[in-house]
Amino acid sequence: MLATLLTSFLFFVSTFSDVTADNSLCPSGWSFSNETSYCYIVSDRYMPFSETSSYCQSLGGTQVFISLSYEFTFMKTFTQGLFAQPWLSITRDPTDNKWYNPDGTTPFISWWSTGEPSLNGDCATFKSTDPQGMKATPCWSIQPAMCKQMPAICPDPKKIYGGQYTRSGNITSPGYPVQYYNNLDCLYTITSPNKTYITLTFNPYLVEGYVDYVLIYDGPDTTYPSLGSTSSALKLEYESTNNSVTLKFHTDRSITNKGWLLKWNAKSNTPPVIQSGNGGNFTSPNYPNDYDSYTEQMFYLTVADGFQVNVTIDDFLTENRFDVLEVYDNYTIPGVNMIANLTGDSIAPWNWLSQSSHVTMRFRTDGSVQKRGFHGYWTIQ
Structure with missing residues (x-):
């Protein structure tokens, strides 16, 4: 029973890792880590510690060091099966005998392998076999380099x-x-x-x-x-x-x-046209010149309570179906109050008498084909 549960758990972890790890985010040959959001690679050739930094830079990356617990967890998985221990970018300071990462931080003692850090060297590698962890290593030792780089996860900032x-x-x-x-x-x-x-x-x-x-x-x-x-x-x-x-x-x-x-x-962002009183005129933006693309112009006509609005349009020319003047028998524009959807070149003359003391109109255009638009007037009745 225990073996079955363990097998199921390992299968779940493996499946989850396969689904979420996206190596397409990394250059060819690099591996992506969900834990850190970095791409990693271990070099095929071996080298002393002094050559690792320039090697990683030549690939567009930097040498790896561990500063967070989940990066340590990733390292344990990533290095499993490696024949040799890859270098880490951490060194011992001989003045105080302490270990420092390049950013000045120091690693947790739990990240070292059993019996480490020893006096075996002033540089460190990552031991991939049990017990896993960091291991003091002579800086002249010949080991593979381990590099990381940030993948192109974000879109181009210039887009x-x-x-x-x-x-x-x-x-x-x-x-x-x-x-x-x-x-x-x-x-x-x-x-x-x-x-x-x-x-x-x-x-x-x-x-x-x-x-x-x-x-x-x-x-x-x-x-x-x-x-x-x-x-x-x-x-x-x-x-x-x-x-x-x-x-x-x-x-x-x-x-x-x-x-x-x-x-x-x-x-x-066009200010609405607001008119009240006994009458007035209204036109599409720029009339009698062509209106602009992507226009949304609102018109609000109001007369005294108990009266109606008599609307007449005596000139009308828009791109048919795509540039439209909506007319509503109300002071708002819910669809149930729309009484006309005017478009094209066969509208004028057009006349309509509202049932209320408020008329709202909305003129909307798309991004292509602009025409002269419309002219109209209204009176109280």
Whole structure:
């Protein structure tokens, strides 16, 4: 029974590792670690400790040292089966007889193999056979180098999402919906058409609370004012004040989850036309010249209670089906109150008498083919 459970457990661990480890993130010959989000490689040739740093740099990486417990756990698995012990970037300081990593940290005593650190040398390798762990080794010993490098998990920071002809889109965290990775600082920049602002909605949003988060900036880079952070996951909807926004996804060194899906939309930043009283005129933007692409213009017409609004359109020309004037018999725009959806070149003259004292109209255009639009007037009745 115990053997069966153990076999099932080992199969689960192996399967999970196979599913989540993505070596496609690394250069050919390197192995990706989910625990650290780094790529690793052990050299085929052996060398003294003094040559390891330059060797790793020649491959675009750095020499490995252990600073966190989960990296030690990964090392134990990764080095199993190696014939020789790979170098670690840690040395003994002869002035105080202590061991230091290149960043000045010192390793936990539990990361050393049994009986280590000994006086056998001032450099260290990683012992892959039981008992596993770090082992003091003479610096002139000939051992393989072990290197690591950060994979290309984040998208190109110069990439622009959206553009002058795009009004919506989706962005996901690296690895979504399986898992994101540790040690990330990914940048995303979104732009939308002129005269628009951008709305952002994270749904779903599954990350480690407070330490993994998205920072949102109101502009094309991180020097612009902050719109907030998702660190507490209490606020997952944001609006920019212009047609660009920048996001920075930061993760710490431990614990990941499925990540997030961001949906963004461009909204019209054109001030609404608000008219009241006994009558007035209204036109599409730029009329009689061509309206702009991706326009969203609102019109609000109001007369005194108990009266109606008589609307007449005497000139109308838009791209059929794609550039539309919606007319609503109310002060809001729910679909049930729409009484007309005007588009094309066969509309004018058009006349309509409201049933209420409020009329709302919305003019929306797409990204291609602009025409002169429309002219209309209204009176109280």
